[in-house]
Amino acid sequence: MSLLIYLDGELVPEEEAKVSVFDHGLLYGDGVFEGIRAYDGRVFRLDEHVERLYDSANAIMLDIPLSCEEIGEAVLATCRANELTDAYIRLVVTRGKGDLGLDPRKCPCPTVFIIADVIALYPEEFYEKGLEVITCTTRRTSPDALDPGMKSLNYLNNILAKIETVRAGVPEGIMLSSDGYVAECTGDNIFLVRDDHVVTPPVYVGNLRGITRKVVIDLLAGMGIETHEELFRLLEVYSAKEAFLTGTAAEIIPVVTVDGRSIGEGKPGPLTQKLRKAFRELIKREGTPIYQ
Numbered sequence: 001m002s003l004l005i006y007l008d009g010e011l012v013p014e015e016e017a018k019v020s021v022f023d024h025g026l027l028y029g030d031g032v033f034e035g036i037r038a039y040d041g042r043v044f045r046l047d048e049h050v051e052r053l054y055d056s057a058n059a060i061m062l063d064i065p066l067s068c069e070e071i072g073e074a075v076l077a078t079c080r081a082n083e084l085t086d087a088y089i090r091l092v093v094t095r096g097k098g099d100l101g102l103d104p105r106k107c108p109c110p111t112v113f114i115i116a117d118v119i120a121l122y123p124e125e126f127y128e129k130g131l132e133v134i135t136c137t138t139r140r141t142s143p144d145a146l147d148p149g150m151k152s153l154n155y156l157n158n159i160l161a162k163i164e165t166v167r168a169g170v171p172e173g174i175m176l177s178s179d180g181y182v183a184e185c186t187g188d189n190i191f192l193v194r195d196d197h198v199v200t201p202p203v204y205v206g207n208l209r210g211i212t213r214k215v216v217i218d219l220l221a222g223m224g225i226e227t228h229e230e231l232f233r234l235l236e237v238y239s240a241k242e243a244f245l246t247g248t249a250a251e252i253i254p255v256v257t258v259d260g261r262s263i264g265e266g267k268p269g270p271l272t273q274k275l276r277k278a279f280r281e282l283i284k285r286e287g288t289p290i291y292q
């Protein structure tokens, strides 16, 4: 069935939802985006996603032609138009149509579009058995060059790493910073469990300030477990008690091997399982209603 896409203030059938070949989002990856989930008729952490979108846009000096409230309402309206209760939502703002030069001043009108579709869930097996992951040779873009904290349309760094995981036959890969610290995965943040606390790389090493990452830090705090944001290298990953990844699509997913080394007992660990349960309960309670 054809989806209805929000495009610059209108809901149009997907066949008609077209952007110009002169759009700088396409020509240069000049734009920002968010990936958002809806569960059971409610959009999870909508305000946080909208805020991050505005932060990314502000960092690239892109003026979103809508207020935060209007963008939030457009997300909900797109879900309603497609009669969705559980959805994967892609919210995109590009620099808009310009000429063939880089100059963003030639793009007077940003393009805003929202796709809300049924979510392609990760196989249940990934959660039950845990993931085998590799370390990618492609290093995460240095924050000195292009800060991965901005969720920009420039995802080639992640895609090159993703190609490595595809070639290795695994679903995710760890990306290191240029000086060898663990940064994140191609589309997920990473956490390690140690004896009495949890660690995750600080955002300044070069990763996305993940919304699921924050949810997990808060859930852990509620369980009385501290999360330390600290730099670590691969050796620390190999010797972790448990490891797991977080992201809007993946939620919380256990990692059981890294580069062929078993993590902990080589099966999903107890804290990861406990967090998954807490997360599933949280999404039942929270979220901005789509229908009211």
Ligand code: PXG
Pocket: 035, 036, 158, 184, 185, 186, 187, 188, 189, 207, 208, 209, 210, 211, 212, 213, 246, 247, 248, 249
């Ligand atoms: N790092 C990167 C590079 C990401 O792209 C995350 C971490 C996790 O952030 P959130 O805010 O989602 O907890 C992301 C987000 C997909 C998909 O289809 C990937 C993301 C989001 C939505 C869908 O693979 N990655």
